[in-house]
Amino acid sequence: MNYSNLQPIPNLPRLDLPKVVIVGGGFAGLKLALGLRKSAFQIILLDKNNFHQFQPLFYQVATAGLEPSAISFPLRKIFHGVPNVSFRMAEAEGVDTNAKRLYTDIGYIDYDFLVLAMGADTNYFGAKNIEYFSTPMKTVSEALYIRNKIISNYERAINIPKMEDRKSLMNMVIVGGGPTGVELAGAMAELRNNVFPKDYPELSFKNMKVVLIEAGPKLLAAMSEQAQSHALDYLQKLGVEVFLATRVLDYDGKVVSLEGKEPIETQTLLWAAGIKPNRIEGFDASQYAGNGRMLVNEFNQLIGSEGVYVLGDQCILPGGEFPKGHPQVAQVAIQQARNLSKNLFRLIKGEQLVPFKYKDLGSMATVGKKLAVVDLPFFKFQGLLAWLTWLIVHLMAILGVKNKLFIFLNWSWNYLSFDPSLRLLIKPKYVRASERKELIEEKSS
Amino acid sequence: MNYSNLQPIPNLPRLDLPKVVIVGGGFAGLKLALGLRKSAFQIILLDKNNFHQFQPLFYQVATAGLEPSAISFPLRKIFHGVPNVSFRMAEAEGVDTNAKRLYTDIGYIDYDFLVLAMGADTNYFGAKNIEYFSTPMKTVSEALYIRNKIISNYERAINIPKMEDRKSLMNMVIVGGGPTGVELAGAMAELRNNVFPKDYPELSFKNMKVVLIEAGPKLLAAMSEQAQSHALDYLQKLGVEVFLATRVLDYDGKVVSLEGKEPIETQTLLWAAGIKPNRIEGFDASQYAGNGRMLVNEFNQLIGSEGVYVLGDQCILPGGEFPKGHPQVAQVAIQQARNLSKNLFRLIKGEQLVPFKYKDLGSMATVGKKLAVVDLPFFKFQGLLAWLTWLIVHLMAILGVKNKLFIFLNWSWNYLSFDPSLRLLIKPKYVRASERKELIEEKSS
Structure with missing residues (x-):
């Protein structure tokens, strides 16, 4: 893709702090942003939705037991009054790891640290x-x-x-x-x-x-x-x-x-x-394992790119305790994010980083x-x-x-x-002709 | 429209009772169906949605204060275990008042009494x-x-x-x-x-x-x-x-x-x-007032058609206390429905009908x-x-x-x-290519 027409993402606060750009507000990305609020970093959190979603209860939404709003949480609300964290609803598209620049559908942003916590999508194994x-x-x-x-x-x-x-x-x-x-x-x-x-x-x-x-x-x-x-x-x-x-x-x-x-x-x-990790453009094929997970070291640093970290479902630490990779579950994502946030504090203080160790709960x-x-x-x-x-x-x-x-x-x-009452067929309805074109484009994309 | 290919609505219980077909599960239609449950009538309630909606609180849904499910109620659930009431999600399209037959998008149905309680839609006054x-x-x-x-x-x-x-x-x-x-x-x-x-x-x-x-x-x-x-x-x-x-x-x-x-x-x-009453095909222009409301007598009987009743926003009683018609509010709809359900009981018993009298609360x-x-x-x-x-x-x-x-x-x-938390951009998303055509048709309709 050609990103040469992109402008920088506007209206971000100008703080004289190292920039941590987090892609994804799931378990890992949200945990990391929470860990770094009120730190000496400027955090820019991106997600394609304006809310964090609690995946373990999706099935209750599907079966009319819970409302979507009960298991979704507006990301902006979480960071009310936190001046060093900014949220943008955006999709990351590509990266220039040499220039340390992330390209998104709302513009580009230059980072000091890029954290990919983009999770995984459904895998049909080619069917x-x-x-x-x-x-x-x-x-x-x-x-x-x-x-x-x-x-x-x-x-x-x-x-x-x-x-x-x-x-x-x-x-x-x-x-x-x-x-x-x-x-x-x-x-x-x-x-x-x-x-x-x-x-x-x-x-x-x-x-x-x-x-x-x-x-x-x-x-x-x-x-x-x-x-x-x-x-x-x-x-x-x-x-x-x-x-x-x-x-x-x-x-x-x-x-x-x-x-x-x-x-x-x-x-x-x-x-x-089955699931397959989400991905963006700009990395080398050698940075991926065969299953699409990105190869990281024990500090969740992406191998082969400086200043890039990958968390949760999207990454794999080859060798060690889990030769096929850690299980792709919430606990791994959360614990990796917690470890990374502590390591970023250590990095600033010039202390030794601590390797990630999974504790199976x-x-x-x-x-x-x-x-x-x-x-x-x-x-x-x-x-x-x-x-x-x-x-x-x-x-x-x-x-x-x-x-x-x-x-x-x-x-x-x-x-x-024994009778959930949420059996309602409600859709936000696009009634006006003027909306239709936009709608159809959105659905076909 | 040509209804000659329509089949009767299937799977309705065969009861040997006079059939009351109610079009619309709003304040009037729902009140009437509730009034006639366990009566000597067979009720078929139709609505284009599978739920009753509480219109006075729409604005709180629009401003993220309430979830749609809080002010919507599944119509089927209301009539659990009530054998003489059947619900169908359907749109009424036309009527043959001589044959006493209602045409809908899921088939036709023959009625003894037809009750129109279809409410009103937005009026742009031609702009x-x-x-x-x-x-x-x-x-x-x-x-x-x-x-x-x-x-x-x-x-x-x-x-x-x-x-x-x-x-x-x-x-x-x-x-x-x-x-x-x-x-x-x-x-x-x-x-x-x-x-x-x-x-x-x-x-x-x-x-x-x-x-x-x-x-x-x-x-x-x-x-x-x-x-x-x-x-x-x-x-x-x-x-x-x-x-x-x-x-x-x-x-x-x-x-x-x-x-x-x-x-x-x-x-x-x-x-x-502004609002304008909803309507279906098959009535004579002389049965409508200039503003699209249908002319009824003091028993909410449609003037000029036998066995047809109209309630709420959709009807107007000319003359009398409200020369421009009763206000188009929930209370009128509810009180008219209550009066009609009592009159239907009276009708069966051969008693005198009681005219509708609005009590402004x-x-x-x-x-x-x-x-x-x-x-x-x-x-x-x-x-x-x-x-x-x-x-x-x-x-x-x-x-x-x-x-x-x-x-x-x-x-x-x-x-x-002071902070409603429902600021979530959640849409039931049509992800599969196989759904797109259906989607686009639905949206353009």
């Missing part, structure tokens, strides 16, 4: 048809889209006379047996079991399938065998059909074909089977009401206690007192009523 | 440019669109180097001095005074205008003189520029030209200056925190007490315990923090 017809869930917007799509499908199904012809609108297939797939499948089954039959008394739900497909031999591959078998058991209790060691061959928007299994009719194929997944699995480093448990632990941990992790309060109330409400 | 470039607020989707548009404008403004060039993105002009316009203008001014300067410390808000334009000589024309002058005073206290007796001449998306006043640069022109509008005006039939008051009254009345009127609770908490939170 074009699946990419074309299936629905991913890597943003809160996509989660909301899933919710709208499912409700629309049911409103359409009720207008179809023959049961046979309704099947593909009612069945749901989820691909990927990691935490996202397991949590989505469980929540969808609960909707099918408890909510939809009351909303659509005219439809029969005996024939509605919720199917979870995993290519590997186990669900929750990163967890303990105990967690794996309990999760499978819980899903089956809720009526989810789980197909392990099963590969998706193709999808045409109506029928999923599977290796060694009958094809399934569905217009809702949710793809949670455990992992957990929830399948349904009172059904969850928790692996702590020295203690594994399941069921009601695990579910309560999951609730508390996620509540604590959510940013902001108001969001905590509203999520707590929503969960209590949904628990008591 | 094509204004219709093309301004933004209305007659649905919760449009309110959400306003919110997104304003936030987008500010995220764009901050990337513009010169103050002069930012003006049109920052200024807001609201046309229409009724309750909607007054409430919008007040809430926008509060955002400008208290929230935006913290979100965008790089921008100067001294030059940001919030302008309210009214063609008539007074704000809140339907209220008492006391309410009118207090509302004006409150708006001016909040820094709203109020132009009375001022007509909007034209708008090109950037500049509003006004009669006898300097033009104003703005990309945000909110149009709340008063009216109110809120301008800002602790600033509201209330006109009760025998008592008019303003200020803090009026504001508390407004809060309580609206809280009571909102459907559902959960919505009441969440709105109460939101209001308390916003009151204490």
Whole structure:
């Protein structure tokens, strides 16, 4: 791309401090910006959205349990009254590492330190048809889209006379047996079991399938065998059909074909089977590992570029404890950001940098009401206690007192009523003709 | 339109009861359906959305104070376990009053009683440019669109180097001095005074205008003189520029030209200056008044068609107490629906019908925190007490315990923090290429 027409990003405060430009306001980027507020650095935080999103609860947005606003937090609000942090809603596009200049869709900016914390997007592993017809869930917007799509499908199904012809609108297939797939499948089954039959008394739900497909031999591959078998058991209790060691061959928007299994009719194929790191132009191919993660040293410095750091899902530290890279989870991103912020303070003081060391705090997944699995480093448990632990941990992790309060109330409400009330088909509607062109361009991009 | 290819709406329960088809799930339609549940009628309720929307609080959605879900209620949920009421998300298109058949976008349905409660949409009074470039607020989707548009404008403004060039993105002009316009203008001014300067410390808000334009000589024309002058005073206290007796001449998306006043640069022109009733095909021109309202008798029976009733904003009862028609407000719609549901019971029992008699319960509008005006039939008051009254009345009127609770908490939170946290640019995003065509068609329609 040609960046020669770009102007510098305007209206940034002129501070005589070294500039740290952070790309991405996810777990890593936000943690770093928070760590450096009121420091002797000028922070410019960029994100393509104006909010931080709490990815672990996307599935509850998709299944009408929570509002997007409950798990999203305006980035500007976090830095009210913090003069050394500026936010810009922008997409980073490329970099000139020699000139130390970052190019974005709103202009360029010169940095002293560039921190890439851009996370990852859905990976279809080259399956074009699946990419074309299936629905991913890597943003809160996509989660909301899933919710709208499912409700629309049911409103359409009720207008179809023959049961046979309704099947593909009612069945749901989820691909990927990691935490996202397991949590989505469980929540969808609960909707099918408890909510939809009351909303659509005219439809029969005996024939509605919720199917979870995993290519590997186990669900929750990163967890303990105990967690794996309990999760499978819980899903089956809720009526989810789980197909392990099963590969998706193709999808045409109506029928999923599977290796060694009958094809399934569905217009809702949710793809949670893989991720690939986001990237920008300007780096050398040698700076990437084969899977697209960027090669860093133990200080999260990008190998081969001065002053560039990479955090979280986007980076890989070759060798050492995790030869295939650290797990691409929130905890790694947060801990790397914390270590980097401390190292930047050390750098200024001329102190020795401290290498990153991952502390595994455990992992957990929830399948349904009172059904969850928790692996702590020295203690594994399941069921009601695990579910309560999951609730508390996620509540604590959510940013902001108001969001905590509203999520707590929503969960209590949904628990008591077994009937989340967010089944609303609301879209910010572009009504005016004058908006249409802009709209269509936006959607096609 | 040609309806000959339409099939009957499928999957409706076969009850041997007279069929009441209600078009519209607003205040009137919903009230009537609730009144007739568990009656000896079969009710089919149609709405183009799958939820009831609480119009009096749209302006709080537009100004980031409330989530759309707080003021929207899924229509299916309201009729859980009520076997004689069926809901369909559908748009009524036309009617054959001789055959007693209603045509919709999902099929036709034969009725014994047809009730039109379709409400009204924005009226631009033929001003094509204004219709093309301004933004209305007659649905919760449009309110959400306003919110997104304003936030987008500010995220764009901050990337513009010169103050002069930012003006049109920052200024807001609201046309229409009724309750909607007054409430919008007040809430926008509060955002400008208290929230935006913290979100965008790089921008100067001294030059940001919030302008309210009214063609008539007074704000809140339907209220008492006391309410009118207090509302004006409150708006001016909040820094709203109020132009009375001022007509909007034209708008090109950037500049509003006004009669006898300097033009104003703005990309945000909110149009709340008039409404026109919605309509469907198949009635005779003689059944409409000049303003598009349908002529009914004192039982809300449409004049000239047997078995058709019209409620609320869509109807007019000529002569009598209100020669220009009852005010187009929620209370009239609700009271007419209540009267009609009682009359339908009477009809079945062969009793005498009771004519509709409007009981004016008063009216109110809120301008800002602790600033509201209330006109009760025998008592008019303003200020803090009026504001508390407004809060309580609206809280009571909102459907559902959960919505009441969440709105109460939101209001308390916003009151204490003076900082609503819903400034999120979230759209259900259509990511897949396969969706684009459908999307574009939807948006162009």
